[in-house]
Amino acid sequence: MRALPVLLATLLALAPSIAPAGAWAGEPTVDERLAHLRSEQMGLQARADGEGWLGLLAPLGTAGLLADALAIRLPLDAGRTLDALPAPRRQAYLALADLTAALDEAMTRPGEGARALARQAGDRAAKVLDGLASADDLPLVLQVTPGVVPPRRDGGALLLVPQEVAVPPPDSRLTTAFTTGQPRPTAPVVPLYAPAFMTGGEADPPVEVDIAGVRLTSDSDPPTLAVGPWRGEGTVGPERLHFIVPRNAFGLSATRSALATATLALRRDGRVVTFELPFLVLPDRPGSVALDQQVRWMVPESNTLMSPEIMVRAPAGETRSVRRCFDPPPGSHFDKANRRVVIVERLGWLDDASDSTLNDGTVEFASDEGANQICLLVQAKPVTAGARTATIGRFEATLVREQAQEHADKSGVRALDWNEPLRLPLAPDAAERRLYVHLFDEVDRTLSELPDHLPFVRVKRDGDTLVLQADPTAEP
Numbered sequence: 001m002r003a004l005p006v007l008l009a010t011l012l013a014l015a016p017s018i019a020p021a022g023a024w025a026g027e028p029t030v031d032e033r034l035a036h037l038r039s040e041q042m043g044l045q046a047r048a049d050g051e052g053w054l055g056l057l058a059p060l061g062t063a064g065l066l067a068d069a070l071a072i073r074l075p076l077d078a079g080r081t082l083d084a085l086p087a088p089r090r091q092a093y094l095a096l097a098d099l100t101a102a103l104d105e106a107m108t109r110p111g112e113g114a115r116a117l118a119r120q121a122g123d124r125a126a127k128v129l130d131g132l133a134s135a136d137d138l139p140l141v142l143q144v145t146p147g148v149v150p151p152r153r154d155g156g157a158l159l160l161v162p163q164e165v166a167v168p169p170p171d172s173r174l175t176t177a178f179t180t181g182q183p184r185p186t187a188p189v190v191p192l193y194a195p196a197f198m199t200g201g202e203a204d205p206p207v208e209v210d211i212a213g214v215r216l217t218s219d220s221d222p223p224t225l226a227v228g229p230w231r232g233e234g235t236v237g238p239e240r241l242h243f244i245v246p247r248n249a250f251g252l253s254a255t256r257s258a259l260a261t262a263t264l265a266l267r268r269d270g271r272v273v274t275f276e277l278p279f280l281v282l283p284d285r286p287g288s289v290a291l292d293q294q295v296r297w298m299v300p301e302s303n304t305l306m307s308p309e310i311m312v313r314a315p316a317g318e319t320r321s322v323r324r325c326f327d328p329p330p331g332s333h334f335d336k337a338n339r340r341v342v343i344v345e346r347l348g349w350l351d352d353a354s355d356s357t358l359n360d361g362t363v364e365f366a367s368d369e370g371a372n373q374i375c376l377l378v379q380a381k382p383v384t385a386g387a388r389t390a391t392i393g394r395f396e397a398t399l400v401r402e403q404a405q406e407h408a409d410k411s412g413v414r415a416l417d418w419n420e421p422l423r424l425p426l427a428p429d430a431a432e433r434r435l436y437v438h439l440f441d442e443v444d445r446t447l448s449e450l451p452d453h454l455p456f457v458r459v460k461r462d463g464d465t466l467v468l469q470a471d472p473t474a475e476p
Contacts, residue, residue, distance in 0.1 A: 030070075030077045030085065033093055038067055040100050045259070045278075047107050053259065053280055054443060054455040054476040055115045056106060057147060059099060059122025061278055065141050066096045066129050068275045072138055088128075088135035095121075095128040133214045139266055141213040141275045148456075149250045149260065149281045150472040151418055152204050204247035211241040211264060211277070218267040227262040227279075253283040257440040286456065286470040287439040291411040291424045296431040298402040302335065305399040307376065309344055311392045312361070314380035321379040323366055332401040333372050339397035341365065341376065347390040348382065358383050363393030406431070416457065421469040428464055435466075 028036075041063055053060070070092055077085055082093055102121035106114040133140055209225065211234075216223060222233045223241055230249035234241040241264070250260045257280060264275040307326055314320035328334050341363045348358025361380040369375035374397055380389040411424050416439075426433075435447040437454055445454075450466060453459055455476040458469045 027081045029079055029081055030093060031074065031079065033082065033097075034067070034070055034074060037093075037096055037100055038071075040104065041067060044100070044103050044107060053257065054439075056103060056118055057280055057476055059103060059118050059125070061144070061147060062122045062125050062129065063096065063099050063103065064276055064278060065144075066092060066099070066125055069129060069132055069140055070096065072140075072273045073132075073136065076136070086135065088131050091128050092132060095125040099125045137215060139213065139215045139268060139273055139275075141211055141216070141264065141277070143212040144277050145210045145212075146207070147278075147280060148472060148476070149207055149247070149279050151282045151284050151286075152247065152252065207245045207247055207250065209243040209245055209262070211243070212239060213241075214239055215268075216241050216266065219269065221267050224265050225262055226265070227260060250279060250281045253281060255283050255285050255287075255441040257281060257283055257442075280476075282456065282472055283440055286416040286418060287437070287441070287443075288413050288415050289422065289424075289438070289468060290413045290436045291466065292434045292436070293409040293427045293430040294432040295407045295409050295427045295429060297405055297429055299405050300400050301403050302398050302400045304396055305334075306396050307374075307394045309392050309394045310376060310378045311390060312378045312380045313390045314361075314382060314388065316388045317382060317385040319379065319381040321377060323375060323377050325366075325369060325373050325375040327373050328399060329401075332399050334374055335398040335400050336374070339365075339374065339395060342394050342396060344392040344394060347392075349388045350384065350386060355387075358387040359389040359391060361389060361391035363391065363395075365395070416468060416470045418470050418472065421467050423462075424466045424468070426461070426464045426466055 044060070044063075070089070073089060077089060082090055085093070099118075099121045102114075102118040106118040129140075129142060133142070211225075216239065217236060223236065224231055224233055225241075225243045225245065227245050227249040228251060230246060232243060232245065234243040245262075251258055260279045260281050262277040262279060264277060266273050310322055310324050312320050312322040343363045346356050346359040346361055348355050350358055359380060360383050361378070363376065363378050366375035366377045374395060376393065376395050378391055378393040380391040382389045409427055409430070414422055414424065416422055433448065433450065435450060437443070437445040437447065437457075439445075439455060439457070443455065450461065451459055453474065454468070456470060456472060456474050458471050458474050460467050
């Protein structure tokens with residue numbers, strides 16, 4: 001029994017030497033940190049839909065490269081805590097954690113603001129990844145091109161969805177045709193026909209994959225890249241590997257984008273190190289768009305307006321006049337080409353005898369009236385010096401009111417094509433527009449303003465025409 005306390009004291013004395021620094025305080029080791037971060041990355045990839053991959057392709061790729069780089073360097077750091085690492089690798093763990101959190105936020109609360117923050121975190125992580133190049137002598141992948149695999153040539157030609165799959169009619173409402181709340185049943189796309197006189201089309205060109213990095217050579221076997229069932233050796237250049245991969249190795253997709261993962265394998269110091277490289281594979285058919293425009297025009301509605309009667313009196317031997325101006329009601333204007341003055345009555349008196357010929361007064365339009373008003377000048381003028389006069393006049397004019405008429409101009413659902421631009425006429429007098437975009441069978445956007453670009457679609461305005469060209473090289 002006396003030996004037990006001695007054994008316990010010995011174990012306590014040796015504990016700092018057999019346990020990682022900080023482990024007794026509960027701080028995780030880098031092994032645990034990396035395992036947790038890679039688990040979160042796998043969850044992010046599983047959650048990422050088409051919208052996520054299109055908007056976050058670059059930061060997701062950077063996160064994968066940074067995680068692979070730390071996994072290859074894990075034998076140098078196993079069992080250590082973060083504060084015990086050299087500065088470049090410690091910064092890499094912090095940058096990877098920051099980027100993973102930003103990606104999680106962008107997928108949990110999707111929006112352009114969250115995606116922009118994730119892209120900024122990806123840019124910071126890429127700079128940290130570059131900093132690892134001079135920190136040790138282990139392999140490091142810095143960049144992979146292309147990140148996007150183009151669609152097949154003529155992959156969307158002569159194809160039909162089988163009859164048992166419901167297809168919305170061409171004139172169906174866009175909000176119905178584009179709703180993706182529940183997963184829709186999918187079926188393989190089959191050829192419409194294949195006549196004997198039709199020869200096979202030109203084969204798809206291979207995808208040339210360039211991998212830039214440092215120390216990418218193998219000790220014995222040359223570097224290899226595996227994509228699906230294909231596996232091939234690469235051409236080794238200065239800090240660069242080049243692979244020619246058949247297009248069909250990345251898989252085939254008719255309407256939905258897909259994620260293909262390639263594995264780069266190198267043999268270093270007797271062990272195989274690998275990098276997982278993601279590629280976004282574009283489908284044969286990019287999607288569809290529709291444009292609704294509310295066309296508004298004005299229709300003139302006219303009626304005749306009679307002004308109130310205006311009377312002017314002049315004492316004996318004097319000439320008097322009255323000028324009165326009239327403005328049209330709000331939303332109306334006078335048609336000055338259709339107006340006239342009306343002399344209702346000219347009166348004259350000499351002593352107590354009434355005689356209208358004693359009045360030489362007039363009713364006329366004033367020459368200094370405003371552009372959108374009518375001014376009437378009524379005058380009473382005696383013929384003889386002792387006559388009293390009175391003149392009553394008014395005017396009649398056509399009053400025009402513009403009435404708004406509206407009409408909904410719908411383009412209907414129009415298919416985008418990788419080879420031909422889609423042209424949609426723009427109504428020059430449209431009061432409102434809605435552009436509905438359906439890409440890769442999973443990305444839906446409703447835009448009230450005509451965009452400058454869309455994911456993998458170039459957009460431009462050519463006079464009164466909106467031109468949309470699906471392009472695999474356009475920025476997502």
